[in-house]
Amino acid sequence: MxxxxxxxxxxxxxxxxxxxxxxxxxxxxxxxxxxxxxxGPTTKRDGELRSTSGVGLGDGYLSHTDKWLQAKDPPMKTPQECIDEAEPIAVSATRVASYGHEDTTLGCPVEYIDLRDTSYERPAVCKYTGNKYYWDGTPDHH
Known part of the structure; x- marks a missing residue:
């Protein structure tokens, strides 16, 4: 062309x-x-898949965010609440690489986190995934 x-x-x-x-x-x-x-939210262009996310299909929500801000019966946890409730991950080294996904082409960039001065009660948190890590005190020989 x-x-x-x-x-x-x-x-x-x-x-x-x-x-x-x-x-x-x-x-x-x-x-x-x-x-x-x-x-309107149900309008989509040919071949566009983003607008098929379920928003505007008669559920009364105008945006994806509205789905999480509305009161629900039974109540649903938001994704952030699920992340906050996850237990911190014990690591036997003073540094950890936090990946967003097992496949490096998906998810977020790799974040290398220093775990010195962390504990179960005060873990280091990945700014991309929300995963929490702490050093379990094992001597690090790197």
Missing amino acids: STLSVCRKVLKSPGWLGFARCLTEKRPFSSELSRVNDL
Whole structure:
């Protein structure tokens, strides 16, 4: 596909058409963005999977965050509450590498955490995953 045909395709996309419409009508582009946002939570573009997350499918929630902020019967724990309740992980070295997932292409970046001056009561916390680690006191020979 040539560069010219790619440019033509981009300029015909809905976002660019809205931008061009704002330029010709001499109004701010933010008004076009608010019009696009008024389409509702169930609107999805062909091939887009993010809007199939269940939001707006008759459950009364307008956003994913609303699902966690609403009172539920029976009450559900939020993901943060589940992370906070997890026990700290004992490590036999003074440093630990916190991975977001076993597969390095998924999850978050690796965070190397210094565990000196940590205990079960005062663990070090990974800023990405929320996992808690503490040094169990085993001599570290590294």
